[in-house]
Amino acid sequence: MRPFRISKANARRLPALGAAFFIALGLFAPQAQAAPTSTPQAKSPAPAAKSAAPRAIPVPKSPDTPKDDRPLASDPQAKPTAPTAGSTVGAAKPSERTAKQFSAAANACDVSAFTGNTGAALVQQVKSAGLDCINTLYQLTGNDAKAAFNEAQMATVANALRDVSATYPGDNSTSAGQLVVFLRAGYYVQWYNPDVVGAYGTTLQTAIRGALDAFYAAPHSKDATDANGATLSEAVTLIDSAQENARYTGVVKRLLNDYNGTWPASMAGAVANTETVISRGFDLPAFTSALQADPSFATTMASFVTRNSAQLNGGDLVTKIGIQLGNYVANDALRAQGRPLVKDLINRYPLVGNTGPLTMNLLWFTEKKDAGNCSFYGTCDVPAKLVPLVLKTDHTCNANLRIRSQSMTAQQFADTCTSLVNQDAFFHKVVKDNGPVANDNNTSLEVVVFDDYYNYSLYAWEMYKIEVDNGGMYEEGNPATVGNQARFIAHQADWLRPSFQIWNLNHEYTHYLDGRYDMYGDFDAGMTTPTIWWVEGLAEYVSYSYRGVHYDAAVAQAGKGTYTLSTLFDSTYDNSDSTRVYNWGYLAVRYMLQSHPQDMDALLAKYRAGDWAGARTLLKTTIGTSYDADFATWLKACAADNCGTLPTSQAPLCKIADTRQFDKNCRRDGVAATTGNYSYSFLYLPAGVQQLTITTSGGTGNADLYYNGGAWATTGSYKAKSTNSGNGETLTIANPPAGWVYFSLFGQQDFSGVTVTTTYN
Structure with a gap:
């Protein structure tokens, strides 16, 4: 992301682009059956999930992120x-x-x-x-x-x-x-x-x-x-x-003093509209002067909050008006009035739960607008206090990978660990490294997962001192420091529920691996020369290839032929938009890895040694424009969906006892049947699956693949089939139904030793 590797020494931070994702779902299995004579009962379908990826820099969060009614002090404001x-x-x-x-x-x-x-x-x-x-x-x-x-x-x-x-x-x-x-x-x-x-x-x-x-x-x-x-x-x-605003402060005070929770809706609306008078009033010198002359205005606001605190839930009028007290500490002339009142509210109400939006927004004002005074407010220890209050679930995948979250389930932890751990092997297969670069001590990664974008925005800025107007944040720190903790701070893609996704997970994990095994030093070192085509392009390439997801946006861009390869070698965050950084970075990396692997071996050797000038010479002088014409030809083929062969990732073995049942991203080896007979299989799909892929490979003989949705698949009853010679079959089913779906291998000839893999997203 922008930038993707950060040195804590100079407090640079990374906004994470949500181009990659991971879905982890709890699945239900049917009862084991001796023969395909009955159909497992499907669960009631849930509404289909909606997928999207953000396309904005430097605010790369998903455009599908729901707007939350609860306020955030960091939200961009309208014209004052x-x-x-x-x-x-x-x-x-x-x-x-x-x-x-x-x-x-x-x-x-x-x-x-x-x-x-x-x-x-x-x-x-x-x-x-x-x-x-x-x-x-x-x-x-x-x-x-x-x-x-x-x-x-x-x-x-x-x-x-x-x-x-x-x-x-x-x-x-x-x-x-x-x-x-x-x-x-x-x-x-x-x-x-x-x-x-x-x-x-x-x-x-x-x-x-x-x-x-x-x-x-x-x-x-x-x-x-x-x-x-x-x-x-x-x-x-x-x-x-x-x-x-200044002339009618008395009207605002009267409404705040008179209000109680029994007022009818439109009267409550009138009180809520005083927030506009107050918040915009702080931009008017006459309003500030009126408040200076009348300290009771501030105490009226504070009393309004404490008197109506039972209404606090984050999206209520009491919260929104209470937050405006923060503007007192942001104003030099009013700070003395506001400090004790803001201090009282921050310490009176919990940092989490229904009162969290009030306390965290007021805390934001004290830290951003009255910096250096945490001792007065009693908030110096808030970052440390928040971690256990917010991140209540904790899971260790292995010695090198830990996940902390607000509310992930055991299954979600397990599936996330599986996704990341299996990605390691795929990554190393792509980059062909010989271990970590010299002086890299980032031996572990901590993945922090908030429940949604709102909670990420509300708490992560304080807990980790980061900017939160983005889709996530990866902190590399200084990898040369022993004990340095690399961390990816993320949130669930709540707009895709009931499907579970950690927004950006596989893309950002690639950055961690790339920083450890390919890029010498910290972020500043890696940015000595333009390397963005590689670091972002690789993250896209690994994420999409590993998950087996077709990169529609990049293929569409290939047809436009916008950039030459030599131009892409010059990409930086400053001279490129998101399309060039991510779509075209992917295309450049894919082309180079497939078409010129020796050049990539030489380039990565220089990156790993920190020879940035040598790497630049290789790209701009040794290679220069010599591949531009071939790249243009390749782009035309790619636009026709002939981009070349991607590396494959062997899925883990399915663990369910019934050998006919498959799960998400798992395989079964040794599948066999005699001529004219079937190997029947099935799996359960949750609601919202957008693409199911079934592949077969290896073994001897000739097996054909049939798929039939909600009924057993045969040569006479199927919705899709793949009948190549041999055992290399693939079926990709768009928007399959939720519940139990069925597929089978039919023996055109005796076949055995076949590997069958199912994946979906």
Whole structure:
């Protein structure tokens, strides 16, 4: 990944790209049968898993990573003072609606009625329109935006809101809601189109202050009812849209003080919207000054959290508002007010569980914005405390490999160990090394697995002091240091559940092996000259080849012929996008290993000795452009799915007693049958399997391979077959059904000693 090998001495870190994966599933076996006269019962299928791989640098996490409602302080923020888009009550936000829906709403909403009216006519049009209609105005641009939302139009509507608020009845019977939403839409459109709409000045400021003053002075604006909350929610957000955050700190305090867990939903929504007023307010000097002058604002926020702590679950309004106290310690003028309150909350609530999002986000502020003061906060030992609190399951595969996780099962541990241990032999077969490079003491790897991307982001930054806006992180450290611990920090691919995957596992394990057996020294040493084509290309090559997964994206790129081989030798993280780094790195490595193995032996000898200049000379001078034409020819063949023969990885022997039953990634040797007879087999597939591969090889005679899904496979009943001469047969079944599936070898001639292997992903 970028970069893939890290020296802890200079704290460089690696964001891991999720191009490789491993699926480990608990399988169920049928009862042993004497003959194929009945069918094992399949388990009820689960929803099919969805696979994908991220394609972004330098944020290489899967695009399928689910968005979690719980906040992360490290999440990228929107434009600091940009008004919030869309009405939050009464209609969907524009960002949540399809273009077709907008088009339909626009057809029912005559924009000219807003752009072609002024004064009382405009006010009447706004008040009579539906909220759904007004929400479409957020999309206005050009002359329509100017005609609807110039300062005179906005001031007219603001004054109308002032007048309506004088007798506000606590519901929308007087159309206060429409007036508020129109004003919000105007601020939003003007923010993104200031040159078109024109500037907003004191005329509008005076009008909006009069409107908000009148609304919040209305007795019924304090009603704790759904009817009032619908309009109040919009009015709270309007405070921020108009950047009047400092003027209405009293309104925010009142809502926080009055709120209790029994309030109806829309009133709770109004309280939740105070987070927008608070968080964006910290970007406004006037807001900071108002908080300096009123220390009770901070204590109100803290009291709001402690009084409503029973609601804390990470995605709740109490958590989100409580986190905003962190902005106090991020602000030089407010830090003294915020420190004791933040300290109390961090030490009051557990670091894990429902309160974890609150405490970990506040901790983030203390470390990132008030660095060097962990003694004051009592948090210096938090990294060490978190490890046993978060990583509750621990498994040692062997003396060189340990896995720590939040919640992996015994079967998942075992399958992961098997995948990694078996990969060792495959890797060494590819690179043909003679053992570790000199002075490499990375004798063991620790694999850390969080339950999902959210937990990885919430905890890994503190536990391991890494960046977490990525799909994982591999830390090589300084391999020359005795006792150095290499570590891959990862997370489960929760979007693929119920299938179990550790995102990036085999790709990153290749980096560990490559660093130990091919690349002398630490990361900085390996980056002396461009080596990315090799280190990332090899990780892709081993990952896909070892798992027997067709690299669709790379084959598709081969057809484009974008790069020459000599150009790929120059790839760096800075001059390459993810496609060049990963897809084309794979293609370059595959071509060189298959077509020029002697050159690769010579190159790796130089890498292993740390002769970076010599390696560069070999690539750019000795080889230079001499292979470019042949590489281009090879790419055309590869695009037609004729990329050459990949190395094979012998799967482990199947362990189930019934010799007819297979499992994931296992083989049976010595399979035999006489002419005209069958060797029947079956295996259980969990839901979501995307590709099943059955291969036969070796032995004597001639066996043909038949597959028949959910019934016994014969020459007269099959869904797929492979009937080559001899015993070299392969069947690849896309999206096979969940449950028991069946295949058989038919004896065209007596056959014996055949090896049969099943793999799936």
